Amino acid sequence: MARGQKTNAERKTRSALTDVVAREYTIHLHTKVHGQGFKHRAPSAVKAVRIFAQKAMGTKKVLLEPSVNEAIWGKGIKNVPHRLRVRLHRKRNDNEDAPADEKLYTQVSVVPTTDFKGLNTTVVDAEE
Secondary structure: OOOOOOOOOOOOOEEEEEHOOEEEEEEHHHHHHHHHHHHHHHHHHHHHHHHHHHHHHHHOOOEEEEEHHHHHHOOOOOOOEEEEEEEEEEEEEEOOOOOOOOOEEEEEEEEOOOOOOOOOOOOOOOOO
């Protein structure tokens, strides 16, 4: 075995089912829609939020609340806000028909804020 490689017994496997958590993030949408034509900026921002949630929470299924859509589309298709504060809540999928790889999903909601200065990623109580 090559140096630096771990055997299966040495690798720690962690169950993601126990990882029900809620976090608040600030997404910099300005960089995500830079270079997009005016008629594609808001749809690209929605897709960027969805991709960000997939990467941050490690789930394939992402549900956006209507408040996220309203926040992005609030000033029209071409005037997307530069930043968006969102709460990503990873939840268990209680649907029996769900595939085995989709036991978790992410719910995205907007956190209202007036100033983005000094805001970092924070873990939030799941009951809120």
